Amino acid sequence: MSHTPGYAIVVHGGAGSPRAYDDGCARAARRAADELAISADALEAAIAAVASMEDDGRFNAGSGAVLCLDGATVELDASIMDTRGRLGAVACVQGVKNPVLLARAVAETPHWLLAGEGASRFAAAIGHPVHTTISEHQRAAHARVVRELAGSVPAMPGIAPEAKAFLRFWNYQTPLDLPAHAACDTVGAVVRGPDGHFAVALSTGGSAPSLLGRVGDTPIIGSGFYAGPAGAVAATGIGEQIVRHLLARTVYGWIEDGMPLAHALERGVGLFDAKVPVGLIAVSRAEAGSFSNQDMPHARIVTP
Template sequence: MAATIVTHGGTDMPPEEKDGCETAARLGLQKLGDRQDALEAVVTAVASLEADGRYDAGVGSLMGMDGKTLELDAAVMDSRGRLGAVAALQNVRHPVKVAQRITDTPHVLLVGQGAEEFARRIGLHSPFEPSVKAQRKFREYIAEMKKAHDDDEGAEDTEEDDGKTLVRKFWNFPTSWQAAVDRAGHGTVGAVARDEAGHFAVAVSTGGSPPALYGRVADTPLIGCGFYAGQHGAIACTGIGEHIVRNMLARTVYEWIISGTPLQAALERAIALLPQGIDIGLIGVTATEAHVAARKPMASAILAL
């Protein structure tokens, strides 16, 4: 069984930015070639993406609406029973490594201040400044919001509001909520792998998806939503997290694979579940396949030994 790894840089990252995904995949594949297991490979790959600075994860994470807060989520899982996740984590360059260390504890998910203190105790607490790109994107983001003239305030709510009603209801920034919602980012990074022993693993990481309320957690650290791995393969999702959560998308795809659906068909079926206009992308690996599927082209890489 050939060792294989697949990486992606998020639905907001076009194929022109795939070199970072290729570098991450090569580093992960090297771990597989050194006979390390699939979990070590995907953590190595995602850590590379977190360190890149271009992707919305790790040092490239987007700032919150206050222009300073960084809340990071990450998770890992493999077909041997290891599972760990962190949510709303601050002051850590590599949240995926913290998630990996949680697999050594009795727990599967740590959040907020507790997660940060855990990172401090294991030597992974590492405060950092947002990347130059993240700071530039935030300034551009706010400037465009301030120029928006139509804030849709008082507009009649409809079933098609797609969650925007609540965003508007609780919106507490002095700029247009509509402009912010229309430009929401979708920046999860992820990796899935199969090692030579036939074990599967997945790792995901994100710096969030503004606009969002303080403390927002979406699909990335939630098992079965943004990620899943089991005896039949591994799946990672990226896109608008609330849609992914509502469909428990990663586990849904995994169930289709168990029922005999080919991987590529399962990934494309998952995309079709979400309404048109909603950005979504998935990567997956099984015993015989490795694929990427997305509503629009995104940075990704597939490598095998």
């Protein structure tokens, strides 16, 4: 890969999250820049940014992840990828701190994705830190969902027979009621390192409401994330819609073909109905940017 002077970092706090969280994204971007100053490794920088947002407590990731509708369960997804061949992800893992670091550890195994109990056992086997504390922010967010219960409101915009499907396949012991509010925000970071390598890292607490065991786009390569010789792309929004377009890989392909990055991001978001929250961030050899059809906290650091 040819050398690219300087570096680029873009982070986001999730499509649909308030811009008041921009400060958390800015802090995460600075963490990534600090990591680049130490290691010059794009992947470690992207992971540092995402870990910062997992620890923030306000984002739907890590210690701030949304509670499932039982009010007790938290299921976490995370992923990492770079152009040095490192790829790892976890899905539906419970009780761990910084799932993005667990995804990084998976990349050192013969596998690329571990899910559920297997991911939790892997975390225990390697001594990964445990996190089971439910914060007041998480409880308040769950209380908001409960207050907004409105059985006929679709849980996920753009997916047709939501209510009937949820009613038929509901896998909680608690009754089914669908709220007007649905969390779908992911946190993510894309980085172009000073050596021209690219990396992406994502983390999410999933969506609320959803069936237990639900997996969205965050840990699915080509859907929520992709990194290749031409750049790195991260998506956020309704995963059930994002995966149908293989959004991250589709946008990457346009960038690889020479489309200006800003146009590629806007075109990618334009694939979706305006009612479906979707956002994208990306870096290429010469550009860095973000675009969303909703409020999306974000930050960017680009050096010459």
